[in-house]
Amino acid sequence: MPTISLFTDILPEEQERMRVCFQAREACFQNNETIFEYASSMNKIGLILSGRAVLYYCDEEGNQYLIDELRKDAVFGEPFLLPTESQNYYVKAEETTRVMFIDYAHVIKRCENACHHHSQMVSNLLQMIALQSRQQVQRIYVLSRTTTRKKLLAYLESLSEERQSREIRLPMSYTELAGFLSVDRSAMTRELKNLEQEGILKKKGRNITLKIGER
The missing domain is CATH 2.60.120.10 (Jelly Rolls)
Structure with missing residues (x-):
């Protein structure tokens, strides 16, 4: 961008x-x-x-x-x-x-x-x-995903594309991210753990490395 x-x-x-x-x-x-x-x-x-x-x-x-x-x-x-x-x-x-x-x-x-x-x-x-306006359209797309998992992946992919890197740092806390995505904080934490166990991403604090695309 x-x-x-x-x-x-x-x-x-x-x-x-x-x-x-x-x-x-x-x-x-x-x-x-x-x-x-x-x-x-x-x-x-x-x-x-x-x-x-x-x-x-x-x-x-x-x-x-x-x-x-x-x-x-x-x-x-x-x-x-x-x-x-x-x-x-x-x-x-x-x-x-x-x-x-x-x-x-x-x-x-x-x-x-x-x-x-x-x-x-x-x-x-x-x-x-x-x-x-383009960023707002992207956010509408993210929020329109039907599950917490899909919202997370859509958001992380958009960050990756914006920064042209598979290694990204979240610009906000996880609590703020849950609010930004309009999802439950605990449910989001579980999905992040599942995604990490499945090898889709690697997480250390707010630093995230995307390994593969959405399954």
């Missing part, structure tokens, strides 16, 4: 000018602190400068679901997920996390000079939206 950030192909000196032009502001958040709550209008774009955060969805009963993990150069905000007023999405820091916020209006409104770097940022933003 191609790597792209909001400032791809934009020179450092141009980035500094854009920070001023877009009235960007930076903030630091501690572990478990709420970084951002989604609204039904497109107001802000957040860019992870360092650290790790997670996008969650909370239903009407107060159940929390992990939707996506956000690391350095990841972006979030209403343009990437436009919820309705009844949907509660929010981003929380999982460790000390530094974030830059940009007003969405400054991104889509061309400046008088029609700067090349402004056009490049809009192009980057559109590509990032497309990539996130």
Whole structure:
């Protein structure tokens, strides 16, 4: 999967000018602190400068679901997920996390000079939206599998393809993975043990080596 950030192909000196032009502001958040709550209008774009955060969805009963993990150069905000007023999405820091916020209006409104770097940022933003859409389609495919085993294998295969390696490291804890896959933690642990005994994968902590494809 191609790597792209909001400032791809934009020179450092141009980035500094854009920070001023877009009235960007930076903030630091501690572990478990709420970084951002989604609204039904497109107001802000957040860019992870360092650290790790997670996008969650909370239903009407107060159940929390992990939707996506956000690391350095990841972006979030209403343009990437436009919820309705009844949907509660929010981003929380999982460790000390530094974030830059940009007003969405400054991104889509061309400046008088029609700067090349402004056009490049809009192009980057559109590509990032497309990539996130592809990731969501992949997740829908994983969640549509009918068993815990099939969900696990589909997810691990997608990670393997993304990183172009049969040796992968889970980007989240096993508890978070169970939530991400919408499966029971104990059932998932049993399936991982079965897959290891069958020689389909080898596991050491969060490091997993895929031996063969799905049976």
